[in-house]
Amino acid sequence: MLENILKILPDDISKEIVNINSSSGITEIRLRVGKKGVIVLSGTELHLSRVITLEDLLEILVNISKNSIYAIQNEINNGFVIVKGGHRIGICGEVVMQDGNIKNIKNISSMNIRVARQLLGCADKIMPYIIDGCRIKNTLIVSPPGCGKTTILRDAIRQISNGIRSLGFQGCNVGLVDERGEIASVCYGISNLDVGNRTDILSNIPKSRGIEMLVRSMGVSVIATDEIGASSDIEAIKYASLSGVNMIFTMHGASFFDILRKKDMKNLIDDGLFERVIILSSRKGPGTIETIQNVADLKKEGAM
16 A cells, blocks of 8 residues: 555655555654654554754655656645555645736745545445435535545545445446546546546545536536535536435535535525535544434424
8 A cells, every 4th residue: 555655755755654564544744854753553653763854854845756757737726645555645845926826936945745444345335315216316425524534435426426236326427526636536537546436536636626526527417526515516416416416425514504504505405405424533533424414304303
C-alpha cells in the first residue's frame, strides 16, 4: 500500500518508515520544514528521527513530477497532488494570487501525505436500505469529519455500479463528481480506487458544474458526490432530480437535526428529494452506523 509513497520520499525517510513495525497501518505522513516528520497510525503519532528541510519537500515534488514540476503546476495550485496508488499529497506554502485566482504556491512549507485505503464491503450493511428493486433511493450519508463517510460512499458507488447479486440488483451507470480527488483518486486518467465498472468520473471540478455536466452528457442513472452543502450544490441537485436521476451524497453533520438547521438542505428534504438519511459516527470506530432513517416516516411522526 505504501510502495508508491516510499518511491517519492528521500531515501533516509523511506527507510525509517519501512522500519516502523506497523507500517501497514499508517494513515498520514506529515512533513513540516524545520520540524521532525510525523507518522500517523491507529490514532497515534510517531516522530521521525530528523528535522525536515525545504530540500526534502522539493525532492518530493521533483519525484512526483518526474523532474518537471511545471507539469503538475495546476495540481499544486489546487493545493494537492494525487500520485499513483491514489495517495493524496496536500501542500501548504506561500500562495501567489493573480486576478482573484491562485497562480502558484511557492516557498512550500509543509506536506500532508494521506495514504489511500479502500475497504471493500464496508457499505454492505446500508445497501439493502438504499436499493429498492431496480432503483436507488436518494440517499444522504451524514457524519462529522473522520467518521468514514467518504470510504462508505466509495464502496456504495462500487456496489451500485457493479450490481449486488444477493439483492437481485443488476447494477447501473453511475456518474461520480470527485471534486477533490478523494473518492476515486484518479491519476493520469486512471482511477486508483475501485468505484465500479459502470462508473464515469469527473475529477477536479466544482460539484455543481459536475452534476449538471453528467446529467446532460452521460446518461447516468445515479449521481454521487461528497460533502454537499453550498447553495450552488443545492440548485444542481434540484436540476438532477427534475431530470429523473437518483442521487447518493454525503455531508457534514452529527444528526438528522443538524441537516435541518441548514435552510437549503431542509428545503430539499421538505420537498421530498431525499428518501434515506444515514448517520455515521466513530463511536465504535470510523463508519459506525448510528441510524438509518426513512424521511417519509419522520414526516409522518412529526419529527420535521
